[in-house]
Amino acid sequence: MADLRSNFIGIRSPNPFWLASAPPTDKAYNVRRAFEAGWGGVVWKTLGEDPPVVNVSSRYGALSYRGERMFGLNNIELISDRPLAVNLAEIKDVKRDYPDRAVIVSLMVPCVEESWKAILPLVEETGADGLELNFGCPHGMSERNMGSAVGQVPEYVEMVTRWVKQHSRMPTIVKLTPNVTSILAPARAAMRGGADAVSLINTIQSVVSVDLDAMAPTPVVDGMGTHGGYCGPAVKPIALRMLGEVARSPDLAGLPISGIGGISTWRDAAEFLVMGASNLQVCTAAMHYGFRVVEDMKDGLSNWMDEKGFGSLSDVVGRAVPNFVNWNQLNLKFKTLARIDQDLCVQCGLCHIACEDTSHQAIARLRVDGSRRYEVIDEECVGCNLCAHVCPVDDCITMAPQPTDGVLTWPNHPNNPMSGAH
Amino acid sequence: MDRGPDIAAGRVSREILALNFADAHPPLTDAQAVIEADRCYFCYDAPCIEACPTGIDVPTFIKGIATGNLAGAARTILESNILGGSCARVCPTEILCEQKCVRNAQEEKPVQIGALQRRATDWQMAKGVQPFTRAAATGRRVAVVGAGPAGLACAHRLAVHGHEVTLFDAKPKPGGLNEYGVAAYKTPGDFAQDEVNFVLSVGGVTLAPDQALGRDFTIDTLLNDHEAVFLSLGQAGARKAGLTGEDLSGVMNAVDFIESIRTSGTKEDVAVGRRVVVVGGGNTAIDAAVQAKRLGAEEVTLVYRRGRETMSATEVEQAWAQTNGVTIRHWAAPERIEGVGGAASAIAFTRGRVLDGRAVHDGEEFVLEADMILKAVGQHVVFDPLEGSGVETEGGRIRVDAFGRTSRPRVYAGGDCTAGEDLTVAAVRDGRDAAEAIHADLTKKKEV
Known part of the structure; x- marks a missing residue:
C-alpha cells in the first residue's frame, strides 16, 4: 500500500490533505472533528490583531449547474472574528492533543513590521508547526490594505516575508492571490523574502450571481452585495495553471508548493500532485459534504498510487511538470481524429450539431434504414475534441492519434514570419 | 344455497374510494421536475419529437423547465398540442416519446417526458390564461x-x-x-x-x-x-361479443361501466360485481378491470384471446393492472355466458394456441364464475x-x-x-x- 505520509518543509503529517484556512478551521471544535475524521493537518483560519474583525450575516453565494450544487462557492467572510487570545489558546490545546497532525497558523496583520513582530512570538508559543501568510484574501481585508492588497505587490510580499523570517523561527508558507496578471512575480518575491514555501491559489475575486428580484449581487446583505472570493470545483482549472507555472519555472526550482483550489476528489489531488504540489489544501469539498470527504481522497489516492506503482508521494510530485510547456513547444505535425463507437452511440445528435454549427462540419448526419447514424468525415476533422466532450456516453467518441512524422513547432514553422525558414 | 348475483355499490368506504380514485400518478414536485429536466440531453433532431404524433418540440420545452422558463415550456407544448395537459396524463408515452428517448439506450430509463409535460401544462392552466390570442375575426x-x-x-x-x-x-x-x-x-x-x-x-x-x-x-x-x-x-358504438347470454343482466359494455364511474362524484353509487370478468385486451379493458378492483371487486380477471405480445394495452398498462390485483389470462376465447334467473353467473372460454403462425382456439373449455361481465372487445x-x-x-x-x-x-x-x-x-x-x-x-x- 502506498505511503501517504507527508513531509512538507519539515512539517510532518500522516497524509498530505490539510484543511485550508477558512471557516472549517476557525475553532478547536471543528479542527478536532477534522482530525478525528482523518485530515492530515489544518491551516487555522487567519488570525489578526485585536479587536477582531466583524463579519456580516449572509456570507456565501454559490454557483449551481444542472443539479450540481456549489460547483463554485463565493464568500465574503473575513478573517477570524474571535479574539486573538481565544484562538491562540485553542491552537495550543489542539496541537498538544494531536501532536502527529500538522497545525499551521494563518496570519494577517497590517503591513507594519511592529505588528508582525508582535504577533509572531504569540503564535510560536502555541507549539504550532508553521505559519501561512495570508496575502490572498481578495475581499474586505484588501480594502484595509491587507490580504490580496499585499499579495498583488511583489515588493510588499518580499518585505513582509522577510520580516516574518527575521522575527520567527517557524517554517513559513506564503499564500498567493490569483488576482494578478502573472503568478510568477509574487512567487519570486516570496522566495526572495525567504519563504519556505508558497501555497496557491487563494480565492478569485468574483460576483457569483445577481439576485434578479433584489437587483443586487449575491450574497445580498440588506439589499446590497459586494464582490467575494471564488472557490470550489469551478476554480480548479485556474489553480492548476498557476500551480504549473510556478512548478516549472526554473528560477523557482526547489520552492515547495502547497496546492489549493477546488480539490474535491482523490483524482483532483493526484492532478495537483503531478503538477508540482507536494501538499494539498481543501476547503469547499469539506464545506459541502463534511469532513468525511477525506476518506475517499486518501483511499482513492492510495489505490491509484498502488495501481501506478508509486510507493510514496515523492514518486508522484511533479511528474507532469516537464510536459506542461508553452504553446510554442507543441508539435504541429500531431494529428488526432474523432472515432465514434456506433455500438455505444445513443443517437442524440449532439456531436453533429456541435461540429456542424460551431466547428468544422466534420460529423455527417445520416439515416440508414430509417435510423440515425453519425459519422466522422476524416478529411474535415481537425481533432479538436469538441464532439468527444459533448457526447454524453463515456468512451463513445474517442480521439485516435494518427502516425506522426517528426516534430514541427511554431518557432520552426514556415508560416511563422519569425522562423528560420524565412 | 340460491344466491343471486352479487353486484353492489359501496363495497369500500368513501375514504378508501377517494384514495383509490385520486391521482394515480401525482405530479412531479418543482425540485423533481428540475432534476428530471436536467436529465434531458437536449438532443439535436430528437427522436422523441418524431415519436410524438403532434410533434411537440420536447427538448425545447424540457429546457424551459430546467431553466425555470415555464411559460415558454408550456407554449412550446400547447402550440403543437392544445390538449397537452390530458396527453401528459393519458398518452402511452412508453410506446411514443419515452420509448425513443436516447436515455433508454444508455441506462434503460427514459426522461419522464409525460410527467414533465404535465408540469409545464399544469403551470399554465394554474395561471388561468392560455398563451394564444385570436387573429382578427374573419366572420367565417x-x-x-x-x-x-x-x-x-x-x-x-x-x-x-x-x-x-x-x-x-x-x-x-x-x-x-x-x-x-x-x-x-x-x-x-x-x-x-x-x-x-x-x-x-x-x-x-x-x-x-x-x-x-x-x-x-x-x-x-x-x-x-x-x-x-x-x-x-x-x-x-360498442362491439358486440357475439356470445350466447350477452343480454343477461350483469353483462355490460366496459365503456358504459367506465362512463358510470366518470359521471359519479364519489363513486359510492357505482355498482360492481364481487367477481368480475373483463373480456378484451386493450386499454379500455385495463381501465375497466382496474377500476372494478378499486371499487372493491374481490376478484377481477381480464381474459384475452391471444398472447401478451398482441394485446393492444401496453406492457406498462398490463403491469399496472397486475399491480392492482387484476389477474390477466391469455389465450382464451369467450364461448358463452351462462345465467341463472336472467342474470349472468359465469362465462365459458376455450383455450387457444398458435398453430402454423395463426391463433386457433381448439383447446379445452374452462368456466369462470362471475357476478359481472364487462365486454371490452372494441368500439366502432x-x-x-x-x-x-x-x-x-x-x-x-x-x-x-x-x-x-x-x-x-x-x-x-x-x-x-x-x-x-x-x-x-x-x-x-x-x-x-x-x-x-x-x-x-x-x-x-x-x-x-
Missing part, C-alpha cells in the same frame, strides 16, 4: 361535430385563425373520451372540464351540448349556416347519421385525405372516426391539421 363560421380531443383541437385552431366555431356534442358535457372514457384516476377531479374551459378560453367557440348529428341536425343543415364542417364523431364508428350525406367510409372509418378532407366538399373529419391510431394525441393532431386545411381552403376561396 365552421361547425365542429363532437367535442372530444379532435373536435377541441380543431375548434381551438380555427378560433385562433379568427373563425367562429360552433362545437356540437351529443353528450351534456364536452370533452369526449377525456370526460367520459378515461380511467378516473388518470384525470381525477374535474380535470377534463378544466381543460376544456382552458382551451375554449381563447374565445370564438360556442358550445352546443346535447346536440346529436342525425337527431338534431344533419350535415346538410349544418352547411346551410356554416362554411365548413369538421366531423370528430369518435367511436360511439356509428355511421347511421351519415347516410345519404355524401360522406364516404372505408374500412369502418370515414375516408379522408392527408388533410382531413372527406369525399364531400367542405366536410372534414378526424380523430377516432377516421383511420389511424386511436390515441388522444393522434386525435389532437387530426383536429389541428384539419383546422389548418379548413383555414387554408377558406382563405384560398376568398382570394379567388
